[in-house]
Amino acid sequence: MKALLIAGAVFAATVVSTGVQADDDCYEPVANWRPKSQLLQYLQSSGWQVMRIKVDDGCYEVEGVNPAGQRVEATFSPSTFESMGQEYEGDDDDEENEHERLAPSVDPQTSTPAQPPANSLINARPKVSVQ
Amino acid sequence: MNQLMTNDNAQPRHGSAIRRLFLMALLLVPALAVSMPASAREVTFSAELKPYYGDGAYLALYVTDDKGQYQGTLWVAGGKSKYYRHLRQWARGSNLSRSEYDGLTGASVQSGRTLNVTVDLADKLFDGGYQVRIDSAVEDLRDAPSDVVVPLTRDGAGTPVSGRGYVKSLRYDFK
Numbered sequence: 400m401k402a403l404l405i406a407g408a409v410f411a412a413t414v415v416s417t418g419v420q421a422d423d424d425c426y427e428p429v430a431n432w433r434p435k436s437q438l439l440q441y442l443q444s445s446g447w448q449v450m451r452i453k454v455d456d457g458c459y460e461v462e463g464v465n466p467a468g469q470r471v472e473a474t475f476s477p478s479t480f481e482s483m484g485q486e487y488e489g490d491d492d493d494e495e496n497e498h499e500r501l502a503p504s505v506d507p508q509t510s511t512p513a514q515p516p517a518n519s520l521i522n523a524r525p526k527v528s529v530q
Numbered sequence: 531m532n533q534l535m536t537n538d539n540a541q542p543r544h545g546s547a548i549r550r551l552f553l554m555a556l557l558l559v560p561a562l563a564v565s566m567p568a569s570a571r572e573v574t575f576s577a578e579l580k581p582y583y584g585d586g587a588y589l590a591l592y593v594t595d596d597k598g599q600y601q602g603t604l605w606v607a608g609g610k611s612k613y614y615r616h617l618r619q620w621a622r623g624s625n626l627s628r629s630e631y632d633g634l635t636g637a638s639v640q641s642g643r644t645l646n647v648t649v650d651l652a653d654k655l656f657d658g659g660y661q662v663r664i665d666s667a668v669e670d671l672r673d674a675p676s677d678v679v680v681p682l683t684r685d686g687a688g689t690p691v692s693g694r695g696y697v698k699s700l701r702y703d704f705k
Contacts, residue, residue: 455669520593520602520655524633526648527605529640 586638
């Protein structure tokens with residue numbers, strides 16, 4: 400019985416830890432964080448062109464051009480500088496964001512494909528503009 | 531013979547019934563055409579943002595009932611879905627289900643600008659106890675759930691309502 404309970408606990412711990420690993424956020428104690436300037440130095444020495452470093456969801460988020468020449472938004476652990484992931488320009492999720500960064504006042508209708516919403520309130524894409 | 535005569539007489543009567551139906555249909559078509567626009571209204575929601583120091587604001591424009599229960603999304607401003615959870619009340623109501631906002635998203639809105647969203651809304655939503663709300667959030671700044679709440683009434687059109695977060699005011703106008 401005890402063995403069964405231990406096995407259950409181990410299984411639950413595995414499931415929980417898998418969930419945490421799947422998360423994009425960083426959970427490192429602030430006391431262990433290394434300064435942005437060290438990350439900047441590290442990235443520049445690795446061939447990066449860094450445009451911006453900011454804190455997002457507990458990680459360092461870097462906007463810049465990676466050594467392969469791709470414009471990316473990359474996430475790094477604030478204590479180990481381990482890469483947590485990169486989003487490339489042109490990623491589905493990033494297309495609108497790219498539009499937003501380059502031309503915030505342009506009508507977003509022109510940048511996104513018109514998709515009929517599966518929404519009970521409206522049956523067509525709204526007309527949207529920003530002044 | 532008698533039967534034949536009856537049939538002969540029935541033919542013209544059948545023809546006049548068709549004519550009558552046709553005339554009724556002709557009368558009904560314009561009546562329907564007039565009544566259809568009355569079931570939906572073209573409404574433009576205009577949300578003006580306050581001047582603040584920060585990145586573009588993420589906004590969710592959505593409809594609730596009078597108890598604040600989520601009914602549906604009209605528009606989400608902000609390109610990255612990973613930040614949508616900061617639009618807290620909308621996120622709770624919509625469960626962040628993609629089908630709730632697919633095709634209804636665009637760029638975030640910069641400080642001081644005005645977002646205009648024009649939609650056809652069912653007439654029954656007006657004076658039916660429904661509300662339009664905006665949740666707003668700006669990176670590295672505080673989230674503002676229910677930044678502004680506007681009851682949907684016919685008389686309320688054209689009247690700006692002040693927000694308590696990043697939205698300076700929200701108003702709606704009929705076409």
